[in-house]
Amino acid sequence: xxxNLDPIDxxxxxxxxxxxxxxIVDLAERVHLTKTPCSERVKRLERDGVICGYSAEIDPTxxxxxxxxxxxxNLAKTSDRSLEDFNRAxxxxxxxxxxxxxxxxxxxxxxxxxRNITEFRELLGEQISQLPSVxxxxxxxxxxxxxxxxxxxxRN
Numbered sequence: 001x002x003x004n005l006d007p008i009d010x011x012x013x014x015x016x017x018x019x020x021x022x023x024i025v026d027l028a029e030r031v032h033l034t035k036t037p038c039s040e041r042v043k044r045l046e047r048d049g050v051i052c053g054y055s056a057e058i059d060p061t062x063x064x065x066x067x068x069x070x071x072x073x074n075l076a077k078t079s080d081r082s083l084e085d086f087n088r089a090x091x092x093x094x095x096x097x098x099x100x101x102x103x104x105x106x107x108x109x110x111x112x113x114x115r116n117i118t119e120f121r122e123l124l125g126e127q128i129s130q131l132p133s134v135x136x137x138x139x140x141x142x143x144x145x146x147x148x149x150x151x152x153x154x155r156n
Contacts, residue, residue: 003048003050005050005154007156008031008032008033008041009041009045009050010154010155010156011030011031011156012027012031012038012041012042012045013045013050013051013152013154014153014154015027015030015031016042016051016054017150017151017152018151020054020055024038024039024042027042060113064115065113065114065115066115067113067114067115067116067117067119067120068111068112068113068141068142068145069111069112069114069120069139069140069141069142070109070110070111070112070139070140070142071109071110071112071124071128071137071138071139071140072102072105072106072108072109072137072138072139072140073106073107073108073109073110073128073131073134073136073137074106074107074134074135074136074137075107075108075133075134075135076133076134076135077133078107078133082132082133083101085132085133086108086131086132086133086134087099087101089131089132090108090110090131093123093127093128095112095113095114095123096110096111096112096128097111097112097113098110098111099111106138110128112128117141120139124137124139
């Protein structure tokens with residue numbers, strides 16, 4: 001459901017996306033509100049499901065998870081049941097950071113993060129290729145990540 005967000009809500013959301021750990025006092029100052037109305041707006045945005053959660057951004061190379069592969073997946077069948085089964089199963093693989101259903105020459109595109117190519121190869125053979133209805137996969141090594149973000153810029 002589309003939410004009607006006023007300019008202050010949008011500023012709050014932009015600030016929290018960029019600086020999720022900032023205090024309500026700092027947030028209120030940045031969006032030109034006092035503490036109480038700012039806090040009430042944040043609680044409403046959380047309660048309404050606009051803010052889904054908070055997280056820390058981790059440097060993958062610092063935790064030895066710098067290897068990224070893109071995997072195109074073709075399914076043998078694309079009935080509603082097959083798609084639901086695939087979706088449910090792929091969500092259980094923690095190394096799959098992103099799974100997008102695609103309209104095009106393949107059915108899904110996965111972003112997979114592992115320690116190295118050997119670990120990826122094992123994951124591909126033992127889990128990804130064994131997902132429901134998988135007929136074929138094509139894997140592409142990511143040489144460099146030029147831009148990655150989960151931020152959604154909200155304009156007034």
